Amino acid sequence: MSTALAPASATSEAARAAAGILQDNWGGAYTVPATGLYPHQWSWDSAFIAVGLRHLSARRAQVELDSLLSGQWSDGRLPQIVYDTRRDDDYAPSATFWRSADLPGSPAVPTTGLVQPPVHAWAAWLVHSQDPDESARRRFLERAYPRLVAWHRYLEDRRASDDGLVAVVHPWESGTDNSPLWDEVLAGVPDEPRAAMHRPDLKHASEGERPSGKEYGKYFWLAERYRDHACDDADPGHPFVVDDPTTNALWARSELALGDIAEVLGLDGAPHRSRAARIAEALEGLWDPDLEIYVALDRRSGDQVRKATVGGLLPLLAPGILPPGRSDALLRTALGPRFLDVASTSRPLMAPSYDATAPDMDPELYWRGPAWFNMMWLLLEGLRAHGLDDLADRYVEPMARVASREGFPEYVDPWTGAGHGTRAFSWTAALVLDLVAGREGRP
Amino acid sequence: MSAEQRTTTHPILVQEQHVPGRDVEEKFGVARSWGFDGLELRGQGDYALEARLPELRRAYANGVLMPTVCVEMSHFVGAFDRDLAEDAVRQMTSQLTVMAELGGVGAMTPASYGMFSRRLPPFEPPRSPEDDTAQLVDAFGRLAEHAASVGTRILLEPLNRYEDHMVNTIAQGVALCREVGNDAFRLAPDTYHMNIEEADPARSLADAVEYVAHVQASDSNRLEPGAGHVDWALEMSTLRSSGYVGPVAVESRLSGPAEVVLPRVPSLLRRHLA
Numbered sequence: 001m002s003t004a005l006a007p008a009s010a011t012s013e014a015a016r017a018a019a020g021i022l023q024d025n026w027g028g029a030y031t032v033p034a035t036g037l038y039p040h041q042w043s044w045d046s047a048f049i050a051v052g053l054r055h056l057s058a059r060r061a062q063v064e065l066d067s068l069l070s071g072q073w074s075d076g077r078l079p080q081i082v083y084d085t086r087r088d089d090d091y092a093p094s095a096t097f098w099r100s101a102d103l104p105g106s107p108a109v110p111t112t113g114l115v116q117p118p119v120h121a122w123a124a125w126l127v128h129s130q131d132p133d134e135s136a137r138r139r140f141l142e143r144a145y146p147r148l149v150a151w152h153r154y155l156e157d158r159r160a161s162d163d164g165l166v167a168v169v170h171p172w173e174s175g176t177d178n179s180p181l182w183d184e185v186l187a188g189v190p191d192e193p194r195a196a197m198h199r200p201d202l203k204h205a206s207e208g209e210r211p212s213g214k215e216y217g218k219y220f221w222l223a224e225r226y227r228d229h230a231c232d233d234a235d236p237g238h239p240f241v242v243d244d245p246t247t248n249a250l251w252a253r254s255e256l257a258l259g260d261i262a263e264v265l266g267l268d269g270a271p272h273r274s275r276a277a278r279i280a281e282a283l284e285g286l287w288d289p290d291l292e293i294y295v296a297l298d299r300r301s302g303d304q305v306r307k308a309t310v311g312g313l314l315p316l317l318a319p320g321i322l323p324p325g326r327s328d329a330l331l332r333t334a335l336g337p338r339f340l341d342v343a344s345t346s347r348p349l350m351a352p353s354y355d356a357t358a359p360d361m362d363p364e365l366y367w368r369g370p371a372w373f374n375m376m377w378l379l380l381e382g383l384r385a386h387g388l389d390d391l392a393d394r395y396v397e398p399m400a401r402v403a404s405r406e407g408f409p410e411y412v413d414p415w416t417g418a419g420h421g422t423r424a425f426s427w428t429a430a431l432v433l434d435l436v437a438g439r440e441g442r443p
Numbered sequence: 444m445s446a447e448q449r450t451t452t453h454p455i456l457v458q459e460q461h462v463p464g465r466d467v468e469e470k471f472g473v474a475r476s477w478g479f480d481g482l483e484l485r486g487q488g489d490y491a492l493e494a495r496l497p498e499l500r501r502a503y504a505n506g507v508l509m510p511t512v513c514v515e516m517s518h519f520v521g522a523f524d525r526d527l528a529e530d531a532v533r534q535m536t537s538q539l540t541v542m543a544e545l546g547g548v549g550a551m552t553p554a555s556y557g558m559f560s561r562r563l564p565p566f567e568p569p570r571s572p573e574d575d576t577a578q579l580v581d582a583f584g585r586l587a588e589h590a591a592s593v594g595t596r597i598l599l600e601p602l603n604r605y606e607d608h609m610v611n612t613i614a615q616g617v618a619l620c621r622e623v624g625n626d627a628f629r630l631a632p633d634t635y636h637m638n639i640e641e642a643d644p645a646r647s648l649a650d651a652v653e654y655v656a657h658v659q660a661s662d663s664n665r666l667e668p669g670a671g672h673v674d675w676a677l678e679m680s681t682l683r684s685s686g687y688v689g690p691v692a693v694e695s696r697l698s699g700p701a702e703v704v705l706p707r708v709p710s711l712l713r714r715h716l717a
Contacts, residue, residue, distance in 0.1 A: 028669060029676075029711070059674070066676030070714035086707070108713040137643065138677050139684075 014400035015436045018429035019056055021408055022049070025426045026060070027084070030067040034410070037204035037422040039087035041068060043080050043116040044175050045427050047123035048374050052430020055437045058131035062140045065124055069147040071107050076154030078120065079111035080172060092198045093223055103230055113231030114223070117175050117247045118155060121148045121254035125261055145261050152258065155251060158233040164282030165243040166251055167299050169233070170222050174244045174311075176367040177219070178211040180354055181296040181305050182242065189239050191217035193224050205410075209420045211366060245286050245294040246311030252279040253317040280321035286312075292329040308338050308355040310375045316382025327386060334379060342391075348414035349398050350376040356414070363413045364420055371414040373403065377431040396435045403432045453683070453716045454480035454508060455709045456692035461701045466498050471507040477702070478709035481508030483692040486538045486550060488516040488530075493537045496544070503545045510548040510690055511598070511631075511657055512538055520582035521554035521609050523570055532582050535597060539586065542595045548657055548690060549596035551631040554579055554609040561608045568608055575609045580622050587625035598631035598657050603639040612640045613647045620654045629656035633694065634673050638663045645674065645681040652685040660712060661695035669711045670698040679715035691716070
């Protein structure tokens with residue numbers, strides 16, 4: 001009896017601690033990613049947080065997304081950050097940097113002009129599904145759907161080109177800030193912004209675990225450039241325009257979710273599913289047959305960035321709409337030595353963010369190797385979408401243990417589980433909670 | 444959203460006592476700098492609002508938006524004491540005249556405040572429910588006639604069960620509106636009281652929207668919006684989707700210094716009203 005209960009008690013202890021973090025990081029209308037390092041509302045963080053928060057309070061999870069969606073611009077963009085002006089000196093670039101109120105179509109709250117990967121419609125669907133009655137009572141989908149449609153329309157009209165894929169115009173937009181995917185394109189970006197750089201992030205995490213000063217210089221330069229072109233997506237000389245596999249895979253997955261949402265509201269879901277299929281078709285432009293993974297594409301040069309990152313596996317989330325053979329190939333890559341390495345005795349606890357076989361892989365440096373709970377959660381969802389529930393379930397308990405032991409860190413060493421970055425990180429807590437609840441919910 | 448739109452749809456107001464300034468014009472300037480569209484006046488007894496008319500007329504001429512007044516007296520139109528009740532009718536009549544001159548939405552009052560609660564000893568009020576209703580129908584009927592004649596509205600704010608024993612829910616307010624049968628008598632629900640009295644505040648607002656001419660915003664703990672757990676996303680978006688375009692005024696205690704806590708409020712309300 002004790003052996004059967006041991007893992008369950010470890011996971012329930014982790015779930016209890018995760019719930020405590022989500023309570024502590026709740027600010028009244030949304031959850032901060034971390035109270036020190038990230039004091040505002042972040043776009044894709046909130047979506048992942050809502051997925052876990054739904055197990056504590058369906059209403060609170062809906063409010064989390066309501067808050068984010070109410071920061072939408074009239075052009076449909078959902079901003080990367082909705083600022084809490086009380087904390088405007090705690091994160092850079094600040095609301096004062098963006099001056100969003102000066103731009104036409106900006107919302108009632110100060111935000112960035114940049115965006116983050118569109119995981120929101122899927123998160124809204126999961127939050128709704130947790131408690132459809134409460135969702136109906138609060139008319140949650142009725143309110144969210146038109147905003148989510150406008151968000152996807154922004155991506156399609158303003159960010160997609162003839163290749164049918166959405167481009168990010170800043171590494172921050174990918175959510176994977178210093179991923180090796182951006183190195184070549186960033187090489188051509190100046191690293192000296194006009195305004196002096198301010199790095200409050202280094203008060204909360206060590207320098208070796210954060211992007212370098214040179215990288216930050218490029219980030220600020222690009223952000224200034226985008227801002228100074230009125231965030232209008234019409235700057236022909238913008239030096240960073242890249243098709244990102246994570247963004248596009250989540251766009252496709254969220255279009256499928258919009259189809260589900262539309263049908264619950266008595267609308268036609270088919271146009272959303274057709275659009276998802278078109279995105280999946282367009283993703284072929286990012287397929288690398290040698291690496292057997294989706295990569296990035298520098299839209300200015302037309303060149304693929306041939307590197308394997310965990311985001312390149314995420315089209316696994318949309319199995320029904322990929323070309324024949326793609327799922328098998330992607331699964332080979334996911335389970336092979338670059339990521340989960342399931343056949344090895346030294347297999348990682350979680351998939352690294354970057355190709356484990358790459359010579360420049362660094363298991364401690366942000367998006368250049370460490371494992372992230374959101375990416376692993378997405379990957380496990382991708383495995384489940386292919387019927388690999390048993391395999392996915394095997395990762396839940398070790399992930400919960402590591403998260404709990406390390407204080408719910410921002411990211412971890414994929415093999416040792418050693419924690420890095422900030423602690424009490426909201427999406428780590430939320431997604432551990434969701435994984436544990438999901439496993440316990442299955443027979 | 445432009446400033447002009449803000450003044451025509453869902454203007455966000457703050458009660459004047461929270462804003463520093465020597466007169467309403469100065470207070471209006473500060474309120475605007477905090478992100479509000481205008482002020483809600485406070486109407487004390489002894490014709491105090493009428494006595495402020497020179498100041499208010501000047502401010503109105505200079506563009507100050509102050510479309511509502513909230514009564515601040517110790518007796519109300521539902522008072523058990525007939526003399527006090529009649530004084531309250533006279534005071535409200537005077538306030539309506541002032542508000543009409545300021546192009547106002549109306550003057551608001553509860554049926555009573557702090558006079559009796561059926562939830563506290565001695566539990567049974569000295570007047571029957573039928574007589575309560577008769578007194579309110581008579582008082583609000585006369586006030587509505589005056590309001591209609593000068594071109595504004597008398598607004599009833601339902602209070603929670605611990606503060607008034609006559610009109611606690613929006614449905615009770617609607618019933619009274621129907622009985623009075625004058626369009627110049629409308630409701631001014633307050634989100635704090637609704638959070639105690641209504642099973643589903645947003646649904647109650649939507650169901651009664653044709654009778655709602657003004658809304659007061661206060662959080663579940665009677666502090667400024669954002670300081671408690673009222674469902675602002677749902678309640679404000681419901682007002683918008685129900686077609687409500689009137690003002691939303693912050694009437695609350697404050698969780699900290701006004702200049703710190705109040706500037707956060709307009710965007711919180713506006714983002715869900717947009």
